[in-house]
Amino acid sequence: MRSQASSTCPCLRAITIFCCLAAAFLVSAQVSGLSPIPIQDTLILRFSPRAGQTLIYGLRSRMDSEGQNFLGKSLTLSALADGAIDVFIRQVSKEAVFAELTSPGIRIFLRTLGGQDAFTLKNSTDSPVQVVFDKTSRIREIKNTEGLEKQNPLNFSILEVLRTYWPALPDGPVAVGESWKDHKRLDIPFQEMSLIIELEITYTLDAVVPASEGRLALISVAYTATISGEREVEEFKGSFEGRGGGSGNLLFQVESGYFSEYRLDYVINGAMVLRKAEAKVFEWPFKLSADASLILLEWR
Numbered sequence: 001m002r003s004q005a006s007s008t009c010p011c012l013r014a015i016t017i018f019c020c021l022a023a024a025f026l027v028s029a030q031v032s033g034l035s036p037i038p039i040q041d042t043l044i045l046r047f048s049p050r051a052g053q054t055l056i057y058g059l060r061s062r063m064d065s066e067g068q069n070f071l072g073k074s075l076t077l078s079a080l081a082d083g084a085i086d087v088f089i090r091q092v093s094k095e096a097v098f099a100e101l102t103s104p105g106i107r108i109f110l111r112t113l114g115g116q117d118a119f120t121l122k123n124s125t126d127s128p129v130q131v132v133f134d135k136t137s138r139i140r141e142i143k144n145t146e147g148l149e150k151q152n153p154l155n156f157s158i159l160e161v162l163r164t165y166w167p168a169l170p171d172g173p174v175a176v177g178e179s180w181k182d183h184k185r186l187d188i189p190f191q192e193m194s195l196i197i198e199l200e201i202t203y204t205l206d207a208v209v210p211a212s213e214g215r216l217a218l219i220s221v222a223y224t225a226t227i228s229g230e231r232e233v234e235e236f237k238g239s240f241e242g243r244g245g246g247s248g249n250l251l252f253q254v255e256s257g258y259f260s261e262y263r264l265d266y267v268i269n270g271a272m273v274l275r276k277a278e279a280k281v282f283e284w285p286f287k288l289s290a291d292a293s294l295i296l297l298e299w300r
Contacts, residue, residue, distance in 0.1 A: 042173035043208065045217060047097060047137035048257030055087040055258055056298040059106065061161060067286025068272065075272075075286060078111040081158065083121075084297065088128070095135060100128035106158065121158060123148045129159065136169040137259070138182075156188045165292045167221075167250050167262045168203070179204040193231035195240060197288075199266070200224040203250065214255030221248035223266045227288060233274060236281060242270020242288065258296075265291040 049055060061081045068075055083106030091098040106121045123129060129148060132141040142159055152158055170180035184199040200223070207218045227242040246266025252259045267289045274282040
């Protein structure tokens with residue numbers, strides 16, 4: 001019997017406000033008619049779905065850039081991914097969760113100066129991507145990716161993007177009001193160099209409320225984001241330099257051992273700089289914005 005994710009929390013409504021001009025994204029979860037569950041001490045949050053369970057998540061990710069490149073030409077680009085990921089829990093041990101990832105289709109939309117393009121990535125149950133999670137939900141290993149990546153016309157891995165945007169739980173017990181940190185790094189080949197996006201992430205347990213499947217942990221997320229990269233441009237040294245931030249929210253089913261919603265958004269403002277003998281010669285401002293969401297659609 002399949003259940004719809006919306007039935008998990010009939011009283012829960014997520015109010016999402018995105019403001020590019022303010023470079024901020026505020027997500028707040030409100031639970032109508034329910035009071036937070038009193039917690040005397042601490043709570044242990046562990047990624048612990050049962051073996052044989054299937055979790056189906058809706059995936060959406062967007063990345064946009066505005067500005068000029070090292071030669072002063074327009075750098076207005078956009079990439080959007082939209083689809084579903086089936087996470088089958090094959091085995092659960094004391095320290096790890098072994099899962100198989102398949103997808104009926106992830107649609108990719110690209111907009112560049114040369115026009116627009118669209119394609120779909122699919123991965124059947126005959127050759128699933130094998131993923132190992134630790135109990136904090138961090139992805140520790142990804143294997144059997146060749147079949148999926150052969151379909152990918154991009155110059156970076158879709159699975160690495162998924163690793164970057166998958167949420168993390170605390171290493172130990174936490175109380176309401178306490179925080180834990182995580183770090184993610186995404187390398188994107190760009191104009192003969194490696195463009196590096198670093199994310200410093202702070203999660204905070206805001207509240208624990210009752211839900212239809214037990215306790216629901218409401219977690220807010222804050223991001224500090226930086227971008228960097230260097231290359232030689234004739235007699236100059238070119239570099240990306242930028243910094244920004246954003247926010248998000250995470251809803252975690254405590255007894256079930258998995259999250260039902262994760263949203264994030266961040267904006268980086270910076271410049272593409274040309275230097276000669278360490279002196280700044282040219283500078284072109286740019287902005288990079290990104291948002292992503294993973295929402296539980298079905299579980300069985």
